[in-house]
Amino acid sequence: FEDKVEKSQKENISIHSSLKEQLLNLQSQNLKITQEAENLTKALKGDSKMQGNWGELVLERVLEKSGLEKDREYSVQQSFTREDGSRVLPDVIINLPDGKKMVVDSKVSLTAYERYINAEEEFQEKFLKEHISSLKNHVDQLSSKKYEDLYEMESPDFVLMFVPIEPAFAIAINNDNSIYNKAFEQNIVIVTPSTLLATLRTIDSMWNNEKQQRNAIEIARQAGALYDKFEGFISDLTKVGKKMDEAKIEYKGAMNKLVEGRGNIITSIEKLKKMGAKAKKSLPDKYLERAQQDDFDEKLN
Incomplete structure (x- = not known):
């Protein structure tokens, strides 16, 4: 019972404190309103x-x-x-x-x-x-x-x-x-x-x-600039594609020189190894097989 009474007293003190604060705030607001009213009265x-x-x-x-x-x-x-x-x-x-x-x-x-x-x-x-x-x-x-x-x-x-x-x-x-x-x-x-x-x-x-x-004009300007840049990008990309195709053709020609014909380069180099040249690595099998087959076919012809 004493605990409840003490708790109730604390709550009442808190409520009174909050109420006092609200009343002071209300008093301040009333003074402000009164002052504004006086100012308005003076103005008029x-x-x-x-x-x-x-x-x-x-x-x-x-x-x-x-x-x-x-x-x-x-x-x-x-x-x-x-x-x-x-x-x-x-x-x-x-x-x-x-x-x-x-x-x-x-x-x-x-x-x-x-x-x-x-x-x-x-x-x-x-x-x-x-x-x-x-x-x-x-x-x-x-x-x-x-x-x-x-x-x-x-x-x-x-x-x-x-x-x-x-x-x-x-x-x-x-x-x-x-x-x-x-x-x-x-x-x-x-x-x-x-x-x-x-x-x-x-x-x-x-x-x-x-x-x-103004935004519409700027959007139109930027859209035009973007279109021009995109066209330039496509043009550059097309050039890159052509260069890649040309490089592919050059690559194919170079590889053919390595593996095609009698006495081709790969066959000749591989003979050096067989003749006793000291080498730690070996040429890829797919190129050796193709070169040897092409060399054989040339000899038959």
Whole structure:
């Protein structure tokens, strides 16, 4: 009974220790979630730097899910110099298979949107107008950057303006559907996480097709080279066969000289042995018999 009680106590201590560890881990996770929530709240309440960092973080998460490889299919915060010497720093440059590049910009202020969400109903319209105006202003600012004038990269067909919160763009476009069209006229496409992901997946498919095409060309090239080498191998092998046939004929001729005719070489050499020449070895019987028979036949003739 004492053993069972002691064993039970040890198990309870182990369980309590494990539970304490889990509670501490849960506390740590809750603190982390709280901190992230506070950071998000700060980002949406007008902390411009925090808001920008959070938007770039969301953008990077979307890029990671797209299948594109960083520093190969896209690059982050790559600096470019204009012809007048001024420098620009696009958030993301996406490389396209045809050598062109696409710019993604995520510096969108959502302060007015946060105020709209948390405002009393009587003030919501005011903040909604400010939110729409903020998006339009960012479109104009993005257009004024003239990314197409950058001499270090191919002119992008479009610049993607990234809005990290889907409802923020949805509420704006529902109340002013001219935003998207006016941006499009300035070669700017407004995207959210879902629409950007779809665009990036399409680009990833383009890269996969490009790689497959390059692989097909390389396979065709290597197959042609292999065919040419195989033809050369057959040609060389045919030459070896001819040489072997010629050697066979030469060999047969040489052997005939050894064993054929009256007084052939083998018969003559064997006579030396019979006459007393000291030799430790003997000529093969099959050649001796053939030579002696041929010598005999010649004498009869």
